[in-house]
Amino acid sequence: METDDSKNMTLTDFPLHSYDKVRYADTDRQGHVNNAVFSQCFETGRVELLYDPARPLYDVGCTFVIASSKVDYRKEIVWPGTVVIGTAVTRIGTSSITFSQGLFQNDAMVASGETVIVHVDPQTSRSRPLSAETKLTLANHLRP
Amino acid sequence: METDDSKNMTLTDFPLHSYDKVRYADTDRQGHVNNAVFSQCFETGRVELLYDPARPLYDVGCTFVIASSKVDYRKEIVWPGTVVIGTAVTRIGTSSITFSQGLFQNDAMVASGETVIVHVDPQTSRSRPLSAETKLTLANHLRP
Amino acid sequence: METDDSKNMTLTDFPLHSYDKVRYADTDRQGHVNNAVFSQCFETGRVELLYDPARPLYDVGCTFVIASSKVDYRKEIVWPGTVVIGTAVTRIGTSSITFSQGLFQNDAMVASGETVIVHVDPQTSRSRPLSAETKLTLANHLRP
Amino acid sequence: METDDSKNMTLTDFPLHSYDKVRYADTDRQGHVNNAVFSQCFETGRVELLYDPARPLYDVGCTFVIASSKVDYRKEIVWPGTVVIGTAVTRIGTSSITFSQGLFQNDAMVASGETVIVHVDPQTSRSRPLSAETKLTLANHLRP
Numbered sequence: 001m002e003t004d005d006s007k008n009m010t011l012t013d014f015p016l017h018s019y020d021k022v023r024y025a026d027t028d029r030q031g032h033v034n035n036a037v038f039s040q041c042f043e044t045g046r047v048e049l050l051y052d053p054a055r056p057l058y059d060v061g062c063t064f065v066i067a068s069s070k071v072d073y074r075k076e077i078v079w080p081g082t083v084v085i086g087t088a089v090t091r092i093g094t095s096s097i098t099f100s101q102g103l104f105q106n107d108a109m110v111a112s113g114e115t116v117i118v119h120v121d122p123q124t125s126r127s128r129p130l131s132a133e134t135k136l137t138l139a140n141h142l143r144p
Numbered sequence: 145m146e147t148d149d150s151k152n153m154t155l156t157d158f159p160l161h162s163y164d165k166v167r168y169a170d171t172d173r174q175g176h177v178n179n180a181v182f183s184q185c186f187e188t189g190r191v192e193l194l195y196d197p198a199r200p201l202y203d204v205g206c207t208f209v210i211a212s213s214k215v216d217y218r219k220e221i222v223w224p225g226t227v228v229i230g231t232a233v234t235r236i237g238t239s240s241i242t243f244s245q246g247l248f249q250n251d252a253m254v255a256s257g258e259t260v261i262v263h264v265d266p267q268t269s270r271s272r273p274l275s276a277e278t279k280l281t282l283a284n285h286l287r288p
Numbered sequence: 289m290e291t292d293d294s295k296n297m298t299l300t301d302f303p304l305h306s307y308d309k310v311r312y313a314d315t316d317r318q319g320h321v322n323n324a325v326f327s328q329c330f331e332t333g334r335v336e337l338l339y340d341p342a343r344p345l346y347d348v349g350c351t352f353v354i355a356s357s358k359v360d361y362r363k364e365i366v367w368p369g370t371v372v373i374g375t376a377v378t379r380i381g382t383s384s385i386t387f388s389q390g391l392f393q394n395d396a397m398v399a400s401g402e403t404v405i406v407h408v409d410p411q412t413s414r415s416r417p418l419s420a421e422t423k424l425t426l427a428n429h430l431r432p
Numbered sequence: 433m434e435t436d437d438s439k440n441m442t443l444t445d446f447p448l449h450s451y452d453k454v455r456y457a458d459t460d461r462q463g464h465v466n467n468a469v470f471s472q473c474f475e476t477g478r479v480e481l482l483y484d485p486a487r488p489l490y491d492v493g494c495t496f497v498i499a500s501s502k503v504d505y506r507k508e509i510v511w512p513g514t515v516v517i518g519t520a521v522t523r524i525g526t527s528s529i530t531f532s533q534g535l536f537q538n539d540a541m542v543a544s545g546e547t548v549i550v551h552v553d554p555q556t557s558r559s560r561p562l563s564a565e566t567k568l569t570l571a572n573h574l575r576p
Contacts, residue, residue: 020309023332024172024173024331024332025178025180025328027172027173028168028169028171028173029171029173029175029176030495034472035475035498035501036472037468039467039471040313040466043313043466044311053368065508067504068503068504068505069501069502070500070503071500072499073497073498073499073501164453165451165453167476168476168479169472179327179331182327183324183326184322187322187324191456192512195456197512210323211360212360213323213357214356214358215356215357215358216356217354217355217356217357220353224480224485312461316456316459316460316461317460317463319461322457
């Protein structure tokens with residue numbers, strides 16, 4: 001399910017760091033945080049880069065949509081607490097971006113994920129090449 | 145907290161009926177459905193009227209915002225199952241609408257609520273009078 | 289809908305302070321944070337006191353349930369950002385607690401709320417008197 | 433990202449059918465349903481089998497946890513509407529189950545997913561072999 005590589009990853013393998021605070025409503029009847037909340041946390045790590053109000057990475061009128069995601073779950077996330085989110089760019093395509101991410105609680109990796117995002121023009125529903133400026137910004141966040 | 149009136153209300157006291165299906169993720173660590181989901185269900189009953197794609201009740205460019213809400217919780221909502229939502233219009237103001245609503249699971253009322261909604265022009269952030277046509281539609285859903 | 293008192297409240301009117309981080313998934317198609325998320329934020333302020341793992345306020349085997357809630361919405365909550373949550377105890381009953389709360393974003397109050405919570409024994413589904421120790425702790429968080 | 437097989441799948445490729453109703457709160461600021469809600473829908477299809485109150489598939493005291501999930505997103509989910517969820521068992525391991533699932537709105541597949549679930553004893557945090565009876569039930573839901 002996961003490659004040998006991801007098994008040994010730590011927060012230092014991710015150039016971008018963010019966080020989410022766990023909410024009581026995030027828990028489910030099994031007592032831990034529901035799996036769909038992991039998706040919200042991974043999203044936090046991506047959108048703070050992609051939709052940064054100070055420097056958005058999309059062309060005017062365009063948006064980003066998710067093509068695919070893969071998550072390996074290692075441990076449960078518990079309430080109360082926070083989740084630290086590590087994000088790395090691993091591939092910059094013509095109109096797509098691949099992210100490798102890790103979620104950490106109390107210094108332990110609780111999940112790793114890979115997501116492919118596509119830059120899309122909603123008018124045509126077709127992919128739109130990433131601008132040169134966006135590619136340059138993304139290159140700053142490639143896995144070291 | 146609740147008036148004697150709401151204590152005896154049944155689904156027949158609400159002209160509009162809708163439903164939501166309870167999701168596993170709606171439950172919290174107490175084993176029942178989290179209180180914030182009650183707000184989502186009450187919203188279902190209102191927005192299926194207010195934002196009905198076939199006949200929206202807002203002026204072009206305007207929207208509805210919530211001014212206040214009050215919920216009385218009687219029983220827990222459990223998974224699996226559905227929630228039936230009863231909605232009545234109880235007051236039609238110049239630019240505001242008051243809704244009385246009830247949530248039912250397995251034929252028992254689990255919560256009652258009252259919500260005041262305001263018709264707003266986002267450009268000016270000010271209230272906008274409801275159109276005559278909207279008032280006419282709302283009048284069809286007044287509590288009998 | 290709201291009393292003159294709540295209109296002038298600031299964070300200093302609430303002895304307990306907490307926060308939540310706004311998530312992208314909290315927004316809805318109106319572009320702002322959905323109203324049900326306000327309920328999650330108010331819950332954060334209460335449960336960090338009621339279910340504090342270091343010093344829970346419930347008797348062994350008991351739990352807290354919400355009897356009623358009332359929210360006045362003043363402004364929208366936007367992404368990205370955080371919400372600061374102010375919480376005050378305003379009434380300590382035999383088995384119930386009344387909370388007054390405020391949500392703040394960028395130093396402006398976005399909503400105020402009042403919630404009545406009941407201490408319940410799930411075995412009997414009946415209210416259970418608060419312990420003397422719990423009442424003492426709650427008294428430390430009464431509105432000044 | 434997706435195999436040629438999944439590209440041509442229809443609801444008839446999934447022996448188990450369920451549904452979720454889209455909520456207004458499921459939408460995000462992009463106007464469509466947030467990606468984390470896809471995870472909630474996939475979960476619906478699985479837990480209605482795994483935690484069926486009439487015939488749960490776990491041993492007493494045990495539970496199911498997610499080991500990994502993979503989702504391919506094809507189209508957006510929109511409000512209002514419902515999502516039909518197709519679920520097939522594709523592999524029955526000693527203590528794990530692999531599910532192939534599809535989400536459909538208005539007869540079009542909006543996403544396909546694969547999830548690996550493990551039967552776990554929370555006391556030991558270790559996997560627990562599936563019972564013979566559970567394997568027999570799961571075998572009824574293998575992809576035809």
